[in-house]
Amino acid sequence: MLARVARYEEAVAGFRWRVPQRYNIGVDVCDRHDPSALALIHENEDGSIRRYSFGEISRLSNRLANLLLAQGLTPGDRVGILLPQRPEAAIAHVACYKAGLIAVPLFTLFGPEALEYRLGNAGCRALMTDAERLPVIEEIRPALPDLSVVLAADAARDSDFFLSLETALTKASDNLIPIDSVADDPALIIYTSGTTGQPKGALHAHRTLLGHLPGVEFPQEFFPQPGDLFWTPADWAWIGGLIDVLLPSWHHGVPVLSHRMRKFDPEHAFHLIAKHGVRNAFLPPTALKMMRQVEKPKTRWDYAMRSIGSGGETLGAELLDWGREVFGLTVNEFYGQTECNLVVGNCASILPVRPGAMGRAIPGHDVQIVDADGNILPVGSVGTVGIRKGDPVMFLEYWKNPEATAAKFAGDFLLTGDQARQDEEGYFWFVGRDDDVITSAGYRIGPAEIEDCLLKHPAVAMAAVIGVPDPLRTEAVKAFLVPKPGILPDAQLVSDIQDFVKTRLAAHEYPRHVAFVDSLPMTATGKIMRRELRALETERQENR
Incomplete structure (x- = not known):
């Protein structure tokens, strides 16, 4: 959505949202691309590599969508996706969106209590997982009366408890008429932590992908550009891996590298970037801090990054300087939260990066510092970061929690719960949290x-x-x-x-x-x- 310009003010003035009335994430990210074009490079833990074209992703997602519908699921039903960063996880998301189902991504390191709560609260009727995680699902399944279908990757055969995903897919048709969804139809629930009570499920519409696009394109230096290839170590169960990297890349027809790291290894990260020619990355601050400890990376690996975005914590001057020295670029910070993501950020080519600042409002988003009632505060005042209602990236509601949904808004603004100030030039400076996250x-x-x-x-x-x-x-x-x-x-x-x-x-x-x-x-x-x-x-x- 962003056109390359020379000045930040031009990017803001020239931006217009283009959100059609009818829109489906699944169709958008694979069915409209050249079927022979590269979509995914997956490196297995043993180092073997499998490449998928957009045509393969389309056919496999169609098969999975038909399989889920054949199991009795209907549009609006929730499907848990308990898989690491692997092709089946991406295919599961696309299949759910095409079928009108609501995807519920789940982190593979969650224990039984965390999984039981999320699957139960969402009322998931189906679950996509793998053989490694079947024991914990079998343990908690008696407490999940809504869960009627479990599909397991890497399972050699069916059982009374689950179906082998690979076997079941061979029996499904790859012909599918995707649901003709409205842009505001629900697409996924991502659970976010809070300070009181259990985690809340942020329900997002199909339009949220379009709402994320400027927030990806801006810190990734007007992504996409010819030759781009995107990777992140962030799990696709989190919004940072799923909608900051995977789905926006596929919207633009850009290939993604996937690889499961059971534990982040900074040397292996350099190795992956160099081996596959990664050009763009989302690297959380902790990953960058660990990579900084690697000695002489430029002499050990041949890499040529074009852009790196980072979010979740403020980067200091030393880490920014290290990024320039090691990668030859400025790491662009960005800010958002699960309910309303990627609304503030940096783009070093048109906006001077100030160490410690989160950046300025990303084109398309009206971000202000407000008080508890949603009133805009004077420049320089410390208050809550607020995003004006009506933003395409904004969540629909907290699942089954109208009280928490209502409390998230005041006046015309969504309240992030984060305290910050805005300086006279429009930069936002993080101060702290008014909650206990x-x-x-x-x-x-x-x-x-x-x-x-x-x-x-x-x-x-x-x-x-x-x-x-x-x-x-x-x-x-x-x-x-x-x-x-x-x-x-x-x-x-x-x-x-x-x-x-x-x-x-x-x-x-x-x-x-x-x-x-x-x-x-x-x-x-x-x-x-x-x-x-x-x-x-x-x-x-x-x-x-």
């Missing part, structure tokens, strides 16, 4: 889900979780625990509690730091005062 290694982590899990441990009476400064991850999870009577805390108990959370939720959510206390600061109504814990932690750090 923890940002760790690019993940937004809500304390409520972790606290709920901690309270299930037999040694824990009360629990509170905050984020504490971490040089690599920006923040790390710290748990303050009141032990049950008779429990004597020791190092073994700390390790046991950490493993308890890690295996039930996710590896990035477990408390890396644990402190046992006699009591927790509480309000008169019994709410944990996390700000008091943060203040105590800050004081402790200063007195070290």
Whole structure:
């Protein structure tokens, strides 16, 4: 949607949204392209490579859509996608959109409790997964009455519990008439962490992909350009991997590199970029910090990046300078959240990058600093980042949560919950959060889900979780625990509690730091005062 121009003001003045009344993500990202054109390069964990054309993606997604419909699913039904970064995950998304189903991406490192809640809350009727994750699904399936179909990749044969995806696809037709969806029809639910209660499902319409396009094109230096090839280590279960990279690339007919890293390896990242000729990347700040530790990458690998975007945490001057030295370009930061993504960012070729600033409003988005009632504040004031209603990238609602949906808006604006200020030249500067969400290694982590899990441990009476400064991850999870009577805390108990959370939720959510206390600061109504814990932690750090 963005035309290459010489000045930021020209990009804003010349921008116009082009969102048709009828629009389907699945049709858009593969059916309208040259069937022989390269769509996906997948490198398996053993190093073998498989290439897919847009024609293959189209046919395979048609087969899968027909298979799901043959299992009794109807438009509007939810389909969980519990797969790592692999072709079947991308094909599952395209199939759901074409069939009018609602995709629910799920992170493969989620434990049973996290999966049970999300699958149950969304009321998923079908689940796409692989053989590796079948044991945990079998464990929680009795608690999921809506789940009637499980399709498993890499499964040799069917069972009473699941169908082999590969076997079932061979029996399905690749002829499909995709649903004629309206741009505002629901397409996917992405769960986002909050500070109170369980995670909330952000329901997005098909139009959200079109709403994301300027936010991808701007920090990726007027993406696409001839020869572009996009990669990110971010899992496609998160909005950063799915709609910041995979789907926008396919909208533009640009190939994507996929590869599952069970654990991010910075040297392997350089290797992949050089081996496949990656030109564009979304690299979270933690990934960049880890890659910075690699010695002499320019002499060890032959690479030629054109653009790198990064978001989730502010990059400092040193990391920006390292990016220029190692990649010969300026890493462009961007900002957004699951409910309304990629609304602020940088584009170094037309907008001077200021270390510490998130950037300026991306063309097409009206971003302001507002108060709690949605009133625009004067320049320089600290307030909440707000995005004006009616933005195509904005979510429809929180799934089955009208109260939370209503609370997300004030006046004419969606309230992000992030505090910032805007300077006289329009740059946004992040100040902090008015909620308790923890940002760790690019993940937004809500304390409520972790606290709920901690309270299930037999040694824990009360629990509170905050984020504490971490040089690599920006923040790390710290748990303050009141032990049950008779429990004597020791190092073994700390390790046991950490493993308890890690295996039930996710590896990035477990408390890396644990402190046992006699009591927790509480309000008169019994709410944990996390700000008091943060203040105590800050004081402790200063007195070290």
